Amino acid sequence: MTGGPLEGVRVIDLTSVVVGPICTRTLADQGAEVIKVEPPSGDLLRTMARGSRNPGMSGKFINFNRNKRSVCLDLKQPEGMEAMRRLLADADVFVSNVRPVALERLGLDHATLLRSNPGLIYCGILAFGSAGRYANRPAYDPIIQSLSGVAATFQRATGEPRFVPMVMTDHVTGLIAAQSIGFALFRRSRTGTGEAIEVPMFENMASFVMSEHMGPATFDPPVGPTGDNRLLSPDYRPLATKDGYITVGPNTDAQAFAFFEAIDRAELRHDPRFASAAARTAHASEYFLIRAEGLAQRTTDEWLEILGKLDVPAARYNTLEDLMVDPHLQDAGFFQPEDHPTEGRIRRTKTPNHFSGGMREDELPAPRLGENTQEVLRGLGYTDAQLDLLASKGAIAGPVPSAAAGAGAGAAA
Incomplete structure (x- = not known):
């Protein structure tokens, strides 16, 4: 029992870097059981972000992947894909930020999965919506900031196009995806059927920007130029x-x-x-x-x-260092100490929102790559002998013990 409004909801998380993990962390913080499926190389954020004590456990990865379990599967191998299908067979939610063409090749497109699991909520976080000509293009946060007008607002204000020094479009889109999943779960509670959700980064950020800055251009013909002159003033700053x-x-x-x-x-x-x-x-x-x-x-x-x-x-005006000692955040217990089983003493940010009906009680540390492979696959009916065979083929990775070693042996690969 985890507590939290999403207790009992099982989420299969095929996401990486920031936009998807922000979505699934939000679900996990509210009590969902989130199983993060990673390739043998792991989530790119494990190694690309600055700052770590041990390989594969960057501070950024730790922040974005708390309250999840990690299963390491090679989906290019039939045995790895079979394990994935078994994970999805009775899942409530599937979240991915893999491009649709790649998912179709793997047989993980929404039409296929909803046929086998009609109650599934299938959420695809995309760079671009499927209806437009940019569909299936690759993109990361700065690409979307540039296309959606975020960088242009800085040029209007300061004379120079700039990116927000945060992966803001990832955060905004990830939170919208989590919200959309909540809406779909509510509808399923009334209809009993699942559905596919498409959450595109570009369109969501274009909406975000133009809701603020379309202004007089809302009218056809426009009654004035685009842009909120108050927000775009160079003196709109500390x-x-x-x-x-x-x-x-x-x-x-x-x-x-x-x-x-x-x-x-x-x-x-x-x-x-x-x-x-x-x-x-x-x-x-x-x-x-x-x-x-x-x-x-x-x-x-x-x-x-x-x-x-x-x-x-x-x-x-708080600097990043000031924020870590802000008295209000200290009163609220915002930065919480944690003894991570492999990374030692760390600080984690507290879930800011509170539900009077109960919050998640079993705070889980961010997992090592494949840390939970054995326990999750055992729950699907795999035996120790089968796990050993899959590990020998490279279809799975993680702390998979031999039959002789017993269930508690092994260390993360």
Whole structure:
């Protein structure tokens, strides 16, 4: 018993790197049993990310693959594929970010799997939707940031196209995929039937960007240019104080007028450029410049005290190092210590959301490659002799013991 709203849901996870693992980690954190199927080379993130104590266990892999079990199968071998089919026979969810043409060659396309398991929720996370001409092209996060207009928003704001220094499109799409799976599970609870879900990165990020920036171009013909001039202002950023940086958000009239008083510019409340939220948006560049000039007059701590008393939204600027000692996150127990069985003392981020009906109770450490191959395949009816034979052929890998050694022997390969 794991606890959590997805307790009892079995997920077969054929994903790698970030977009798929973010999806399946979200399901796992909510109590789903997630079986991560990896090739003999392992998930690329095991080795491509910087920072590790042992080969194949990078810090990034550990963060994205908690609460999962790893089964190592060579799907190019018939025996490995047979084990995969047995895993999928009674699974609730199958998630993959492998290109559809490759899945079809393996016999893991949605039509084939739904015929054999009509209750399956089949989620394909794709770079591009199947209806468009880019279908089946390969892509990673920066490709999608470039195509979807994310990089272009930086050029509009700063004069230079840039990527967000996070794999943001992977995270956003992975979370949308997890959400979509939840919707499909809800529908299955009423209809009893499964379905196929297609979650394309490009279309989702185009929607993400244009929901913010289509604006006047929503109308046909457009009533103005694309782009939210407030968000695209070069001064839409943390602003300098006497000793650091601060971010403020006086958006309502009450907040803006209180802010004007705080910077000794109370007369601005009567300035037609700043007297309403609509006017301040239309004159965002001037408004942001006034904010920047005013905030430069005091220290960050002074402003936090002054603006806090006025109920004006404000926060100090945190570096990545600051974030790890942020007092609110410390109060919330956000960074949790863990003794990983092979990687020693580590820190893991706490699942931020809480369900009053119960949360996952058995926190699982990120697995070594093929760590759970033997236990999972035994649960499908494989004997020790069969496991030894599959291991000798290279169809599986992991801590597979010989029959003589007993169930508890062996170390991860």
